[in-house]
Structures are given as structure tokens and as C-alpha cells.
Amino acid sequence: MIEPIGDWLRLDSADDVAISLRDIDAGAHVVLNGAPIPVLDPIPRGHKVALRPLARLTPIVKYGQIIGHAAADIAAGEHVHLHNVTVLPVQRTEARPTRNPSPDDSRLPNTFHGFRNHGRRSGTRNAIGVLATVNCSADVVRAVVAETRRRILPDHPSVDGVFAITHSGGCGMPVDGRTHIYLRRCLIGAAMNPNVAGVIIIGLGCEVMDGGAVRDAAQMAGIPAIQIGIQEIGGTGRAIRAGVEAAAGLIATANARRRQRVPISDLIIGTQCGGSDAYSGITANPLLGRAGDLLISRGASWALAETPETYGAEHLLTARATSREVADRLLAMMRRWEREVAATGASLDNNPAPGNKAGGLTTIYEKALGAVAKAGSTPLQNVLEYGEAITKPGLTFMDSPGLDDVSTTGLVAGGCNLVAFTTGRGSCLSMNPIPVVKIASTTELYNRMRDDMDFDAGRLITGWDMDEAAYTLAMQIIRVASGDQTAGERQGLGDHTFAPWDVGPTL
Incomplete structure (x- = not known):
């Protein structure tokens, strides 16, 4: 308390x-x-x-x-x-792999109501994706989605939505460079996300990003996938008509699916914080970490990201890594960030934004020590590069920038079927087709942005017991996974936030 x-x-x-x-x-x-x-x-x-x-x-x-x-x-x-x-360099305690017991609460169920997938985790949503391989095809993708939503979706109540995956890249980048690798991971990962029941891949036809790789990966995973090339089919009008026709078929198939009891171990929950303030590290982040411990005790996967926003607090993670190898991967990641940021003439202490500082956060160390609390207290099982698939139960760390939409995109590509997002100043990020549960650090924020917030962690300041609050939040996450809409979903948000990490150069 x-x-x-x-x-x-x-x-x-x-x-x-x-x-x-x-x-x-x-x-x-x-x-x-x-x-x-x-x-x-x-x-x-x-x-x-x-x-x-x-x-x-x-x-x-x-x-x-x-x-x-x-x-x-x-x-x-x-x-x-x-x-x-x-901010001066700080010598943190040497990483010593340890194992912490996982907290438990006997009231927490072992199942939620999701959409069972063959050969992959169950979905918390049942959606159709329309994906652009390149920015040149983004308008066609959006037109397909708009027309499908207007004409077809209303007659198929078991389908949670049709969503567009558009972005600003896809060409003008070195083949197999980091930006290309990250984009390929994000598009394949989004197409294969547990919440996707079928996908349409639309490209121009001459871009660097190969839509066939996305189609083939999805089909190999048993996901219906259809590819359309604008140049090959004869222009935007024909591509839009073909896209709507393809979406109609995928929606008809997906509409036959029903929610059923599936294990909590099918949940892959990504964590994110944005618009943090001094209370984020006191209420919302520790609370989310405690709720994560409970869900991990039922077999769930839990992912922490935002590498720059854990800088200066990495020793708290390496000290509970399951092996020296896992700890060393995280430390090597931090050293790479130091080198790459220094090469631009910047510092990782530049990370706290004006709003963070206005909210009482002074340095990156202070911000990171609060942010890392989202990881809870269980052992660190794995450390992944941006957008890599999250496969292990328990806590995983994924490399990503602190920028909310870019980091969340990596988590979605990694397979997260739900994201829990803490905020102190206020954030309205949503990302289809993944429900994003917003957790306010103060009751004042919860009341002021009521249409955007899902959970009030500020009650901890006035005496709410942390264990009881963690159980309540874990149950709300389970209800959302089972179909309850988040504040962002009720407002129809989340169509314009897919943002794969672009590290350059643009050619």
C-alpha cells in the first residue's frame, strides 16, 4: 500500500x-x-x-x-x-542471474474467451487485415477498408473489424538493411498476429518490400492471404474492387468463428507507457507489473519494450535474467544504443519529453526506474530484437524506441494480442486490431480524459491495496481479451498508428 x-x-x-x-x-x-x-x-x-x-x-x-x-x-x-x-555515468550493480517466485492469486481464472487458432496463440479479436507493402498502395488499402466497412461488415456481427495496415515506407531503402528487415518483420508479424483471421496484401508492384513474402508466411501459418498488385491488375480502381471482393470472402469465412474458452497461456500482453509523469512510476507502472505477475502465473507471455526508457534501470532486469546469456544480450543492446545515439550528437537523457518534465520527471534514469516497474518481478526469460516473435511464456524484453506508435507496432509484430498502456499526462494511442487498455496514473487524469481511459490507478494514492488493485486490473485485462471493448475501440480509434521503425537511410 x-x-x-x-x-x-x-x-x-x-x-x-x-x-x-x-x-x-x-x-x-x-x-x-x-x-x-x-x-x-x-x-x-x-x-x-x-x-x-x-x-x-x-x-x-x-x-x-x-x-x-x-x-x-x-x-x-x-x-x-x-x-x-x-546526469553523470552511474556504475550499477553487476548483473547476477536470480530467480524470483511468481506471485499468485487463487481467484484468477485459467481461461479467457478467445478465438482459437490452429498452430498459433488464440486471438482476442477476430479481424481482417488489409496491408500495404508500400506507401504507394496506402490510398488503395484505405479505400478497400472504407468500402468494406460500409457495404459488407455490418452483416457479419462475429467479425470485430476490417483494419488498414499502412505506413510511410516500403521502398527507397537498402535491400536487407535494418529498415527493410524491420518492415518485413512488422508486416509479416501483423499478418500473422493472433487477432487476424485473414489478410489482403496490396502493393504497387515495383517496390523493395516483397508482398509475396508476407503472403507466403501467412499461408504457411494457415492464415488465408490474398495478394493484389496495382500495376498488374490494371490500376487503382480495379485494385479497390478486387480488394473489396477479396475482403467479402474472408469476412464470410471469419464470421463463422465463435469465441470459446482458451487458456490464459494464449495471451501475449505487450506493455507500453506514454505521456508519463512522476506518478506513473508510483502507481500505474508498478500496478501493471503486479498484474503481469499474476497473469504470468497462469502461463501468459508479458513483454516490456522501449529500450531508451529502461536505460539506467537495466540492472533491475539483468539481476533476474534466467541466464548470463539473456542478461548479456540486454546489456549489449544498451551499449549499442549508447553508441548509435552518441554518433548523432545526442544523449539518451534527451528521451524525457517536455510533458514528462512538466509532470515532474527530471532525468532518463528517473523515468526508466519508474518505467521498468511494468516488468513486474518474475524472471527475465528472453531478449528479442525489434518485431521478433514472442514465443516464451513469462517476461520478454523487446528492443524498440520509446516512441509509442513505433514501439507498439513492434509488439504487435511480435504477436501481442493485447497491449496494456500506462499514462500520466494522457495518451490516446490505439492500434487495430489489438485492444489497448489505458491505465491512468492519477484519478485526476482518469476523470479529465474519461473517454480515453480504461483504469484508474490513482486510487492507490488514497489507500487502495496494491494486491487487490492488481487482481482487479488483471481481471479487466481478461475481460477485454474476452471481448469487452476498450475506450479507444468504443471511439473507433486505431487506424493510423501502425509505424514500423525506420532507421534510414532513405535512398
Whole structure:
């Protein structure tokens, strides 16, 4: 249980700072060990106040971990933020593979109601995908989807939707370069996602990205897949008509499918955070991690991504890797990010966005230590490259940028059939055909963006028991997996967020 002291929250007895629970005026007091400390500056809600004097270059501790260093002498009671904090290299504890017991709750069921697939995980949705191999075919794809939704979908109630997979690439890239590899993984992974009952692949005909590779991979997995080339068929009008005709046949077949009891072990749940604030690492992220522990205890797969947003907290993951090899893969990934970002003249500490900083997050270390809480406490089973298939039960780490749509696209390509998304400032990301459960870090956000939020983690601040909240969230995830719509689905969102990682060059 989170236990505030008046208007302040201290997360660990070793912390040098406390977090304000409301806007605090200068002249107020924060109490430490019974002794009042005068507050010297106005402290915005969610921001930090120094609990003791901190000399220049002294490490600053929050969560019991170093989040940065004092850029100048900081007095007790002073606002601790961008003006007096810097980031210096930190020597974290050496990775030591350990095994943590998985929490359990006997009330949690072993099944959900999903669409059973042969030879792959069950779907939480029953949808038809229309996929563009190249941006040149994106307009045709969108026209096929719009016409199919208008004319055909209403008569097929068992089909959850027809969705477009369009993007800005597909050509002008080195063959078998990283961008090509990532795009191929994302398109094949999206076509083979458990929530896809059939797919139409539409290309121009002369692009780098080969639609035949997507078609063949889907068909080998037993997924009905139809390929259309705009040049070959004779232009956009004929391609649209052929696409709608193909969609009608796929929808008729998919409409015969029904939800049935399937094991929780068929769930592959991706985690994401966006628009984070200081409360994200206190309420929503730890809560989601605890709910993940419960679902993992029933055999589910749980994926953490956003490599730059775990930078400085990777030691918390490597310390529970199942092997030295798994730990070393994650560390090598971090070192690669350091090199590649440095080569551009930037720093990984550039990751926190203006909104993160306005919400009280000062450094990438602070953001990462809160973000990594989404991983819960179970062993790290695997470390994957962007968009690779998630095959192991338990916790997996996937390399991705922190950009929400790009990271979520990688998780969808990896096979996630549901995404759980925490936010502190507010996010409206959705991505068809994957339900995205939005978890607000504060009750204020939940009420302000009620049409976009699915779960209020802010109640933890006012005394809700963490274990009970985790069970409640895990049950809501199961209900969504079984067909309950998310806030984004109710609003019809998610058509324009598929964004494979483009690392360049564009030729």
C-alpha cells in the first residue's frame, strides 16, 4: 500500500527527495523523521523536494536508486528539477542471474474467451487485415477498408473489424538493411498476429518490400492471404474492387468463428507507457507489473519494450535474467544504443519529453526506474530484437524506441494480442486490431480524459491495496481479451498508428 505523509510521498527510506501530492507553496513544511523541513520554493504537484542538503555532484536517490546528480549545491527544502540536476555515468550493480517466485492469486481464472487458432496463440479479436507493402498502395488499402466497412461488415456481427495496415515506407531503402528487415518483420508479424483471421496484401508492384513474402508466411501459418498488385491488375480502381471482393470472402469465412474458452497461456500482453509523469512510476507502472505477475502465473507471455526508457534501470532486469546469456544480450543492446545515439550528437537523457518534465520527471534514469516497474518481478526469460516473435511464456524484453506508435507496432509484430498502456499526462494511442487498455496514473487524469481511459490507478494514492488493485486490473485485462471493448475501440480509434521503425537511410 502507498502511504503518503501529509502532502508528500517518500518512496524509499534511502531517498533524498519526496514527491508532492499537490501544488505546494514556499513556506510550507515537509516532515522527515518528525522534524519539519521548510519548503524554500514552490513545488508543483508530482515534483521533488530535497529532504537533506546535497552538495554539487552528489548522487540524488529516489526509488532507492540514483536518478541523477546535483548540478549545484542543493539545500534541504529546495525544488529538485532541471535547473539543479544533471546526469553523470552511474556504475550499477553487476548483473547476477536470480530467480524470483511468481506471485499468485487463487481467484484468477485459467481461461479467457478467445478465438482459437490452429498452430498459433488464440486471438482476442477476430479481424481482417488489409496491408500495404508500400506507401504507394496506402490510398488503395484505405479505400478497400472504407468500402468494406460500409457495404459488407455490418452483416457479419462475429467479425470485430476490417483494419488498414499502412505506413510511410516500403521502398527507397537498402535491400536487407535494418529498415527493410524491420518492415518485413512488422508486416509479416501483423499478418500473422493472433487477432487476424485473414489478410489482403496490396502493393504497387515495383517496390523493395516483397508482398509475396508476407503472403507466403501467412499461408504457411494457415492464415488465408490474398495478394493484389496495382500495376498488374490494371490500376487503382480495379485494385479497390478486387480488394473489396477479396475482403467479402474472408469476412464470410471469419464470421463463422465463435469465441470459446482458451487458456490464459494464449495471451501475449505487450506493455507500453506514454505521456508519463512522476506518478506513473508510483502507481500505474508498478500496478501493471503486479498484474503481469499474476497473469504470468497462469502461463501468459508479458513483454516490456522501449529500450531508451529502461536505460539506467537495466540492472533491475539483468539481476533476474534466467541466464548470463539473456542478461548479456540486454546489456549489449544498451551499449549499442549508447553508441548509435552518441554518433548523432545526442544523449539518451534527451528521451524525457517536455510533458514528462512538466509532470515532474527530471532525468532518463528517473523515468526508466519508474518505467521498468511494468516488468513486474518474475524472471527475465528472453531478449528479442525489434518485431521478433514472442514465443516464451513469462517476461520478454523487446528492443524498440520509446516512441509509442513505433514501439507498439513492434509488439504487435511480435504477436501481442493485447497491449496494456500506462499514462500520466494522457495518451490516446490505439492500434487495430489489438485492444489497448489505458491505465491512468492519477484519478485526476482518469476523470479529465474519461473517454480515453480504461483504469484508474490513482486510487492507490488514497489507500487502495496494491494486491487487490492488481487482481482487479488483471481481471479487466481478461475481460477485454474476452471481448469487452476498450475506450479507444468504443471511439473507433486505431487506424493510423501502425509505424514500423525506420532507421534510414532513405535512398
